[in-house]
Amino acid sequence: MTNGVIHWFRYASPQSFYPLAGRMIPWFATLAALLTAAGLWIGFFVAPTDAQQGESYRIIFVHVPASWMSMFLYVVMAGWAGLGLAFNTRLSAMMAHAIAPTGAMFAFLSLWTGALWGRPTWGTYWVWDARLTSELVLLFLYLGYMALHAAIDDPRRGDRAAAVLALVGVINVPIIYFSVQWWNTLHQGASVSLTRAPSMAATMLTGMLVMALAFWMYSIAAALARVRAIMLEREAHMQWTHELPEAAK
Amino acid sequence: MNWASTSDFFAMGGYGFYVWGSFLVTAACIAGEVVFLRARRSAALRTVRAEKVRHETAA
Numbered sequence: 001m002t003n004g005v006i007h008w009f010r011y012a013s014p015q016s017f018y019p020l021a022g023r024m025i026p027w028f029a030t031l032a033a034l035l036t037a038a039g040l041w042i043g044f045f046v047a048p049t050d051a052q053q054g055e056s057y058r059i060i061f062v063h064v065p066a067s068w069m070s071m072f073l074y075v076v077m078a079g080w081a082g083l084g085l086a087f088n089t090r091l092s093a094m095m096a097h098a099i100a101p102t103g104a105m106f107a108f109l110s111l112w113t114g115a116l117w118g119r120p121t122w123g124t125y126w127v128w129d130a131r132l133t134s135e136l137v138l139l140f141l142y143l144g145y146m147a148l149h150a151a152i153d154d155p156r157r158g159d160r161a162a163a164v165l166a167l168v169g170v171i172n173v174p175i176i177y178f179s180v181q182w183w184n185t186l187h188q189g190a191s192v193s194l195t196r197a198p199s200m201a202a203t204m205l206t207g208m209l210v211m212a213l214a215f216w217m218y219s220i221a222a223a224l225a226r227v228r229a230i231m232l233e234r235e236a237h238m239q240w241t242h243e244l245p246e247a248a249k
Numbered sequence: 250m251n252w253a254s255t256s257d258f259f260a261m262g263g264y265g266f267y268v269w270g271s272f273l274v275t276a277a278c279i280a281g282e283v284v285f286l287r288a289r290r291s292a293a294l295r296t297v298r299a300e301k302v303r304h305e306t307a308a
Contacts, residue, residue, distance in 0.1 A: 044258075049251060055262035059271045066275065105278050113271040120267050218279065225286045232293035242301040246294055 012091050014231040015240040021224040028221035035214035042207035050204075059117040060204070065212035067110040069219055070138060071173050073103035077145075078170045081163035091227075093159035094234065096166065097149065098227035102219050104142035110135055122186055130179035131187035134172060141169040155234060 043061035050057040077099040084092030114132065115125040126132065145162050152158035175182075180189045200208075235241050252258040261268040 045251060047251075049262065054264060056264035056267055058261070058264075058268050062271050062275045102282065105282060109275050109278060112274055116267040116270045120264055222282060222286065225290070229286065229289040229293045232290070232297050236293070236296045236300040237304075241297045242304065244297070247297045247301055 012089055014091055014094065014235055015238075017091055018228055018231050018240075018244075021228050025221050025224050028217045028224070032214050032217035032221055035210055035217060039207055039211035039214050042203060042210060047203045047207050048201060053121060056117065056120045057204075059113050061207050061211045063110065063113040063117055064208050065215045066106045066113060067135070068212055069215045070103055070107035070110050070135070071176060072216075073099050073106060073219060074138060074141070074166075074173055075170065077103055078166040081159075081166040084159055085163040085167070090234075093156075093163065094227050094230045095223070096159075096163065097146075098223045098230055099219075100142055100146050101226065102222045104139060104146070106215070106219075107135065107139040107142055111139065118186075127186055129185040129187065130183035131176065131185050134176040134179050137172050138169075138176060141165070141172060145169070 039061065043058060047058070047061075049055060077096050080092045080096040080099065083089065084096060111132070114135070118127070119125050145166050148165055149155075149158040149162040152161055179185060180187050232241055241247060259265055259269070
């Protein structure tokens with residue numbers, strides 16, 4: 001640190017990012033726990049019963065945050081993968097791999113909670129409409145990314161192949177987002193938009209946003225924990241991992 | 250307060266299966282991921298220690 005400028009590239013190598021990530025995890029995990037507690041309290045005890053859907057609408061407090069995270073994490077994953085492809089940095093590809101399983105989990109949860117919400121609201125767990133189908137495609141993109149990387153023996157070649165898949169798949173994210181406008185679907189339109197007032201009660205919206213923030217913090221903590229494990233796995237032959245205090249004994 | 254009693258809370262106005270099915274599966278997935286991450290870290294550290302021993306004996 002000189003002249004008050006943070007040298008971000010210093011953290012671009014696994015060996016200097018590893019301890020930094022380790023120090024950040026407890027903070028993000030604690031924030032995630034506190035926000036989850038607050039979000040669940042608002043969601044179950046403060047937010048009123050919905051006039052049309054009764055209590056079934058409370059699924060929104062996991063469904064919308066999980067769906068947002070599944071899309072957002074995909075874009076972040078593809079961004080890291082693209083950086084790795086462009087600059088061939090070790091850390092970028094590792095970050096992309098660290099995000100994929102958490103993103104896949106949120107895509108699955110989006111579909112699962114959506115099915116459980118669809119049954120009482122629409123009378124069906126599943127329908128092949130644009131929103132649901134494109135979200136299912138997102139889950140398959142995550143799984144395809146992980147499977148492709150796992151199928152290639154040389155990790156650096158695997159990184160590049162998987163990065164291309166991730167980048168091509170980005171096209172699916174705006175398709176999911178705008179599907180409710182572009183096609184006639186069973187799924188309702190966006191509840192929250194930057195251009196107009198939200199179409200829901202203030203406490204419902206607050207609960208949803210707090211839960212979204214909680215999932216966000218959780219995702220960062222999980223991705224950092226996973227990238228640390230990936231660094232150890234991939235660089236187990238390197239001197240810096242041998243010098244770690246946790247590698248003693 | 251939305252709920253008259255604990256059983257009222259768990260019933261979720263008749264939608265208990267759907268609401269709790271959503272929240273419990275989400276909680277289980279997150280708990281599962283945390284367990285997997287811990288296990289992955291321990292396994293990775295075992296690999297590092299084995300590599301370290303290999304290096305030291307080779308040197």
